[in-house]
Each structure stands twice: as structure tokens, then as C-alpha cells.
Amino acid sequence: MNVRHLSFRLLQVYQAVVQTGSISQAARQLHLTQPTVSIQLKKLTDWAGEPLLESQHGTLVPSRVGAELYRASQDVLGRFADFSQFVQSARAGNSGSLSLGIVTTAKYILPPLLAEFSRQFPHIELILNIGNRAQILSRFEQQQDDLFLFSHPPAGNQVLARRLLKNPLQLIAPPGHWAVDKSGLGMADLKDERFLIREPGSATRMMLESWLSSQGLVLQKTMQIESNEAIRLSVASGLGLAVLSAHTLKAGTEPVEQLQLKGLPLESHWYLVARRDRRLSATAAQLIRFLPAQLAQHLDPAWLVSDLARLPDDFLPDN
Structure with missing residues (x-):
């Protein structure tokens, strides 16, 4: 294994294949032909002496050796990209x-x-x-x-x-809903309502489910909708209730009502x-x-976190 046989182009091709999971998509992204990409991958595999890619459900993913090569290529190409950027900055600000x-x-x-x-x-x-x-x-x-x-x-x-930034999560309902302006309600009082929720893995859904779990509650009737805008419209139309980011709600014009429940809005950032x-x-x-x-x-100052001014110190301690 001789690093002199490597080139930036080989590493760029390999990165593109890993990121797209496909030789054809990598070829389109790099403006190359599929045979050219395949030849480059063979050269890289021959150099490594180990399989670099595996097929899983029709998608190419790195092997154990391939994952290490990908990390190394990210580091190498990232370093030279930084160097190029440094040179550009020196020339043009x-x-x-x-x-x-x-x-x-x-x-x-x-x-x-x-x-x-x-x-x-x-x-x-x-x-x-x-x-x-x-x-x-x-x-x-x-x-x-x-x-x-x-x-x-x-x-x-x-x-x-x-x-x-602060990102509180609020519970909304359609206009005229029976729970609007009711005080002292808890989530258990809404157990028969349909809730419109984001897809699994969504941060809003994760926080909602964690909060419900802490109270020993599980939503009985749900509908999954993979768009905040569609959820806002659906709530306004009377399809159900939803928990959404206050920023998402502020950006919308749909007529919805915020419900006042114990423990809400959920604190998020x-x-x-x-x-x-x-x-x-x-x-x-x-x-x-x-x-x-x-x-x-x-x-609005209400959205700001108290330690915002420390952000550069946390990320750039040497500056």
C-alpha cells in the first residue's frame, strides 16, 4: 500500500459514492461517466487491498475498512480545502x-x-x-x-x-375547540383527541413523547404528517391538535388557538x-x-439565551 498511488481525485470520487450511495448518482454529481467512476473505485480498492464498499438494500455503504478511508479522506480533503480558503482570504479578504x-x-x-x-x-x-x-x-x-x-x-x-435560541413548544387547537380558554387542564383531559405529529426522529415528537412518558401517558389517536406547515393547516381545519415550535406558529397565518395546559409550553432550544x-x-x-x-x-429578547455572548469563546477558544 503506497500512498503515492493515491490522488485527490480518487478520494473525491470515493467520497461522492459514499455520500450518494450510488455509482450513477456519484457520476452525475462529479460530471463523470459511470465507467470512469467504477474504474476509479477499482483503483482505490486495489490500492487498499480490501473491499471498501458493500451493498445494503440496493445502496452502497462503506465496509469497515472503507469507513476508515472515508474519515481519512474527509480529513485530508478538508485540510486542503481550508488551505485553499486561507489563500483566497489572503488575496481577496x-x-x-x-x-x-x-x-x-x-x-x-x-x-x-x-x-x-x-x-x-x-x-x-x-x-x-x-x-x-x-x-x-x-x-x-x-x-x-x-x-x-x-x-x-x-x-x-x-x-x-x-x-x-429558545424554541418553546406550544399546544394548538382549531378555533372554537372546547378546551380553548379552559384553565386547569392536563394532558390526560385530552386523551380522546387526535394529535397530529411529526415523523419518528423529529425533535418535536421526541420531546413530546418524553414529556408524556414522564407522566405515564401515551397518545391514543395520532396522525403522522411530515411538515410543520401541513400540521398548522390541518389544525386550523379541525383535523386535530398538535404541539409545534412557537417560531413555526409565529410564521403562520392560519387561525389556531394556543391551549393552556400544565407543563406547557415545553422548554426547548x-x-x-x-x-x-x-x-x-x-x-x-x-x-x-x-x-x-x-x-x-x-x-425579541424573550427568545435569547442568557449565555449567547459566550458562543465565540465556546467554539473558538484560541481566538
């Missing part, structure tokens, strides 16, 4: 790219802040990837973005997570997340320094 992975609920808050960030740093190319928690968690595991925004961050020694095992890019550091003052300037 603050420039380069910044990739963010954020959960869907955060799309109501982050874009206006990013617009201001772009005005202040016009040479930084922003890449915004929005998805549900499972999708953003997958991007985190594959190190596909520089920074992440979760309402329920992943666990593990490689995770660096700090609170960014959004977290800014990075990987401890990957060096932060200069553009990510720039955004981290930018966020505290901008959040304080543009958002």
Missing part, C-alpha cells in the same frame, strides 16, 4: 464557502440573519441545506457541512453543541453544533463571531 445544515424549523429564523451576513461578507458563498432531523443528522455523521443547527443535537464525544474532530473553517468562525450581536439586534 474574507472569502470562501460556508455550508450549513439546519433543521426545518430553523428556516423561520436563520435566513434573515444570513442575508445580513452576506451583506457584510459578500465574498463568502453560503450553502444552506435544510431537512428534517434525520436528514441533518446524516449530514452531521458524514461531515457534509461546516456548522449545524439542531433542536435536539446528536450525542457523542465528537459533538460540540451550545444553546443558540436550538443548538449550534460543530464536530470536535474537524477543524472549523475560517468562514464558520466568522459566522460564529457574527451571530450573538445580530441575534440580539434582530430578535
Whole structure:
């Protein structure tokens, strides 16, 4: 095994195959032909002397050796991407790219802040990837973005997570519902109601189920809907009740009522997340320094966390 036989292109091809799970999709992403990608993979496999990929349910996934090679390639290519960005910054000021992975609920808050960030740093190319928690968690595991925004961050020694904003979860009902303006109600009083819930793995659903479990309760009638907007509309139409982020509700115009129950709203936060095992890019550091003052300037103080000003110190201790 001679590292002189490796090339950046081989590693880039392998990364694309692992991230897409498909030779054909990797070929389209890299603007190569499928045979070219297959040849590159064979060269890499011959060099390693071990199988690098396995097929699981029609999707290519790394073998044990392949997973180690993927991590090494992420480190190598990430280091040189940082070097390239450093050179660009030295020539043209603050420039380069910044990739963010954020959960869907955060799309109501982050874009206006990013617009201001772009005005202040016009040479930084922003890449915004929005998805549900499972999708953003997958991007985190594959190190596909520089920074992440979760309402329920992943666990593990490689995770660096700090609170960014309050994200209370509120219970809503359609106008005219019998529980509106009723005081002293508990969740047990709503046991016969239909609840509209997000997909398994959703942070909102995880928090709701954890809260119910602490009271020995389980929802009896549920309907799964994989969109906050669709849930808001469905509640307004009388299809059921739902627990949603206060930010999600503020962004909507549908007529819904907030119910006052013991223990609600549920206390929740959004977290800014990075990987401890990957060096932060200069553009990510720039955004981290930018966020505290901008959040304080543009958002209601009720949403802000008390330790927001410490964010740069937590992520950038050497700065």
C-alpha cells in the first residue's frame, strides 16, 4: 500500500459514492461517466487491498475498512480545502464557502440573519441545506457541512453543541375547540383527541413523547404528517391538535388557538453544533463571531439565551 498511488481525485470520487450511495448518482454529481467512476473505485480498492464498499438494500455503504478511508479522506480533503480558503482570504479578504445544515424549523429564523451576513461578507458563498432531523443528522455523521443547527443535537464525544435560541413548544387547537380558554387542564383531559405529529426522529415528537412518558401517558389517536406547515393547516381545519415550535406558529397565518395546559409550553432550544474532530473553517468562525450581536439586534429578547455572548469563546477558544 503506497500512498503515492493515491490522488485527490480518487478520494473525491470515493467520497461522492459514499455520500450518494450510488455509482450513477456519484457520476452525475462529479460530471463523470459511470465507467470512469467504477474504474476509479477499482483503483482505490486495489490500492487498499480490501473491499471498501458493500451493498445494503440496493445502496452502497462503506465496509469497515472503507469507513476508515472515508474519515481519512474527509480529513485530508478538508485540510486542503481550508488551505485553499486561507489563500483566497489572503488575496481577496474574507472569502470562501460556508455550508450549513439546519433543521426545518430553523428556516423561520436563520435566513434573515444570513442575508445580513452576506451583506457584510459578500465574498463568502453560503450553502444552506435544510431537512428534517434525520436528514441533518446524516449530514452531521458524514461531515457534509461546516456548522449545524439542531433542536435536539446528536450525542457523542465528537459533538460540540451550545444553546443558540429558545424554541418553546406550544399546544394548538382549531378555533372554537372546547378546551380553548379552559384553565386547569392536563394532558390526560385530552386523551380522546387526535394529535397530529411529526415523523419518528423529529425533535418535536421526541420531546413530546418524553414529556408524556414522564407522566405515564401515551397518545391514543395520532396522525403522522411530515411538515410543520401541513400540521398548522390541518389544525386550523379541525383535523386535530398538535404541539409545534412557537417560531413555526409565529410564521403562520392560519387561525389556531394556543391551549393552556400544565407543563406547557415545553422548554426547548436550538443548538449550534460543530464536530470536535474537524477543524472549523475560517468562514464558520466568522459566522460564529457574527451571530450573538445580530441575534440580539434582530430578535425579541424573550427568545435569547442568557449565555449567547459566550458562543465565540465556546467554539473558538484560541481566538
